[in-house]
Amino acid sequence: MPTETIDLAAVRADFPALHREVDGCPLIYLDSAATAQRPQSVIDAELAFVTGANAAVHRGAHTLAAEATDLFEDARATVAGFVGAAPEQLVWTSGATAALNTAAYAIGAAGLVREGDEVVVTEAEHHANLIPWQQLASRTGAVLRHIPVHEDGTIDVSAAASVISSRTRVVAFAHVSNVLGIVNPVADLVALAHGVGAIAVMDACQSAPHLPLDLPGLGVDLAAFSGHKMLGPNGIGALYGTAELLDALPPVFTGGSMVTTVTLETAEFLPAPHRFEAGTQPVSQAVGLAEAVRYLDRLDMGAVHARERMLEQRMREGLRGIDGVRLLGDADAERIALCAFAVDGVHAHDVGQFLDARGIAVRVGHHCAQPLHRRFGPAATVRASAGVYTTEDEIDALIDAVGAVRGYFGAA
Numbered sequence: 001m002p003t004e005t006i007d008l009a010a011v012r013a014d015f016p017a018l019h020r021e022v023d024g025c026p027l028i029y030l031d032s033a034a035t036a037q038r039p040q041s042v043i044d045a046e047l048a049f050v051t052g053a054n055a056a057v058h059r060g061a062h063t064l065a066a067e068a069t070d071l072f073e074d075a076r077a078t079v080a081g082f083v084g085a086a087p088e089q090l091v092w093t094s095g096a097t098a099a100l101n102t103a104a105y106a107i108g109a110a111g112l113v114r115e116g117d118e119v120v121v122t123e124a125e126h127h128a129n130l131i132p133w134q135q136l137a138s139r140t141g142a143v144l145r146h147i148p149v150h151e152d153g154t155i156d157v158s159a160a161a162s163v164i165s166s167r168t169r170v171v172a173f174a175h176v177s178n179v180l181g182i183v184n185p186v187a188d189l190v191a192l193a194h195g196v197g198a199i200a201v202m203d204a205c206q207s208a209p210h211l212p213l214d215l216p217g218l219g220v221d222l223a224a225f226s227g228h229k230m231l232g233p234n235g236i237g238a239l240y241g242t243a244e245l246l247d248a249l250p251p252v253f254t255g256g257s258m259v260t261t262v263t264l265e266t267a268e269f270l271p272a273p274h275r276f277e278a279g280t281q282p283v284s285q286a287v288g289l290a291e292a293v294r295y296l297d298r299l300d301m302g303a304v305h306a307r308e309r310m311l312e313q314r315m316r317e318g319l320r321g322i323d324g325v326r327l328l329g330d331a332d333a334e335r336i337a338l339c340a341f342a343v344d345g346v347h348a349h350d351v352g353q354f355l356d357a358r359g360i361a362v363r364v365g366h367h368c369a370q371p372l373h374r375r376f377g378p379a380a381t382v383r384a385s386a387g388v389y390t391t392e393d394e395i396d397a398l399i400d401a402v403g404a405v406r407g408y409f410g411a412a
Ligand code: PMP
Pocket: 033, 034, 094, 095, 096, 097, 098, 126, 128, 129, 174, 176, 177, 178, 203, 205, 206, 226, 237, 368
């Protein structure tokens, strides 16, 4: 899809937060991988819900409750459709962290991982797709193993083939790492997992906002993503699952809204997705997220990806050319527009403050991926990440500013 199909001026006009200043400079928001800004239509959709139809769903006989229920279930269908899924395959959660924890607990409770079994993750996982599996392993007596990444940031697929064995029950991996930005070889990992009968769990947090995503087409059994990274509200995310697996998994949280018959001794549960959604649902957030994916659909995810690839190349080539800047995982691979880097002789937090004083918002630290940082060396890096609204000029401003960092701190 040609990049001209996105009218960037019109897109930017849709995002109120982009028009503020920081320290007298126009904001350059390069932290979309942490949280993306929201277009006015998403803010309006949430507002329209809370001012017009605010009510609890799936209970109550009144008009507002019926309207809220329709909006909530329509939102599910819209967001499921965005990732190629049927509505029953999409469980609302409070975010990707909740989705991945739900997956790990339910898999354990179903007895699908037992003592002596193995659970495999990659070295490049966000803590949200690592610690739930560590905890599952320690609860069950299973062994956690990991797939290494090459120096260039790509997954070592041949090592994966030896790490994944007949003892493997789960293979959990990010579609795109939130530090490396590289699109992982999903087909290879899914084939290896399924070849030994293991469940393939994908963290789609960093792909859902940037690439066309067809979860059934990718063949993963479970996947997780978060609304606030894809132009939507926070407090909402989803666990996607195949119908077969969701039906086999028990609920993790129990209570109202997820039951058929309850006695003092027992409870019968609704089918998926409702059996995983105990309690009062996050309705305005679901409505907002549905509007966010409609917004992305209107832009066309193919066009979004093409434009962000162009930004990514511009950012990486620019940063590569600066003396003393080291990019983590610099493979020429398929990527999203995200670069994590270290500046020789200057702490990442100092770089972050230097950039902030110029209106440039980046993330600094280990980005919830300590093992990956340990593997590459620096304890903390600077991460710049683009969104649908990022301009070439903003990328150039980042490169100019990073180019001045070492001189400013006397490290050049
Ligand atoms: N996985 C990845 C790759 C992420 O980038 C994030 C958010 N930083 C998460 C999981 C967790 O998402 P959330 O905090 O929205 O639950």
